[in-house]
Amino acid sequence: MAVLSDHLKDRIRAYLPRYPNKQAVTLPALHLVQDELRCVPSVAIREIAELLDLAPAEVHDAMSFYGFFRDEEHKLGQSRLWVCRSLACMLRGADELLGHFCERLQVPVGGTTTDGKITLEFAECIGACDGAPAVLVNDEHEMDVTAEKADRLIEELRSGT
């Protein structure tokens, strides 16, 4: 059964004219699919491969290199919350902050809350060191995250649709 809608396929195809070959659309395609489906299921890998004239193994080879993409058994929650753990943030309390999020969300790092709202991850340096400790909410920085700010952020993400 196909999982990519015609609209999604069109959005993937729209990237083709940008590059001299189709394989270069692999990363954009994986992003589009994961944004929409919250994971890249194996059926989608085959469909992407078909769109790009590749073997499914080639798409999977690229996808599995980046720990960023998830298969259907590790589907993402509605929001993805990355806590930076690299040096600049670590020096200003990142480990404690990550522990705080684990406790409040009741999930281990990498896990998703039971209501499916938030997936908690650690990140290596997210380039927000002027606001350390910092987190990334999907792809936006949140700077100077104290425990109170963390709790507010959780509330916002939980109440969001």
Add this chain to the structure above:
Amino acid sequence: MSKYEPVLLARVNKPDSHRLEGYRADGGYAAFQRALKEMKPEEVTAKVKDSGLRGRGGAGFPTGLKWAFLPKGHPAPVYLCVNADESEPCTFNNRILMEKDPHQVLEGILLSCYAIKSPTAYFYIRYEYGAAYRTLQSAIDELYAAGFLGKNILGNGFNCDVFLHRGAGAYICGEETGLIESLEGKRAWPRIKPPFPAIEGAFRKPTIVNNVETLACVTHILRRGIDWFKSIGVPPDPKNPRDAGSYGPKLYTIAGHVNEPKCVELPLGVPLREVVEQHGGGVWKGRKAKAINPGGLSMGFVDVNAKLKNSDRTEYDIPLDFNGPGTVGCLGLGTAAVTVIDDQTSMVDVLHNTCQFFAHESCGQCTPCREGTAWMLKITDRMRRGQGRREDLDILVEVADRIGIMPGTTICGLADGAGWPVKTAIRKFRSEFEEAIKSGWRSVVKALPMAAAH
């Protein structure tokens, strides 16, 4: 020293600093229009070469020389890849440029594409910079609408497209051939060089990979001239015939245990002490600095209290130009990201954090790097659990010495960067590590259960 007037950051605090209208009102794109009308591409290249501009991404390679490596009279296409994968820990200068003043970067891209005769720039930006990505996309849209991008730009016959391409959270994509492989839709495994990208790069065509800040400098060199650029910074060391000098302005990022973490623009060669004390507001909580990472994690550590030979100054006083950090055993200037570690922090924790980063980000292609970074993490991990062994320090240094391009065991420099902080930390803070092992010291930072490592 008189107060330095910023150029790269001159516009960042203006309202709507990211919009084309304001950028043009401040004289933006005039340099590009002039180059397009009055200069041959070779003249633009010559100007960049003669300015002495060196790459701002970490390696410090002369930009004009890199461009000159492109084959002459190649049937085309030639590509420009913009390296906005900025992932070196503690580095965020490119992010500021892209979020706050994207047009000065885009003007540099247009000038560079004109110089190297490239019809296409692939702007590879790390996924984590979502705000920068969206700001850049709207800036690019503005340029197409104004006729500054696309076909027959300003009626001159020059064609140029800029495409943003998002990464997916892998540090190795900042290595130029890793970036190219990733762009091509493959795993980001760096290529064996030669051939260098200028001969065979993206899609097997001649390709130039330049950092965002480097391209912003190109804009200002064409706008203000070579003499202006060379009036800033440090001329070549006459005693070192291989030194290309450290000219121009540089963005320094200041992070860690300082009162005011921020990005500042200063002339190359500013002393490390001045960056921390004056621009970073000094060390936080009234404490003193112990160690400093002067240019991104890969560069290793400075011991603030270590006296320099035949001088009453310390490593804290080194100049931050392309040569300065190397004089005290660091790998180089790197990304000029300054991270301060205060005297209450354990170097065991710092080193463990460092090893954790490189073990996570080693791409796995070369065995010495993949295994070496993992072993260094294992060893530092047991040290912080109070289970360090007497021989551990020598083993760490031995591993660090044997992985990388310099010992000739890996394809790219990631492993050199993984080894350098280990070597410098243990060499410079050995007694602290020995004491920790002897006393069975344990880190107060609790380790968390992690989901599958990737």
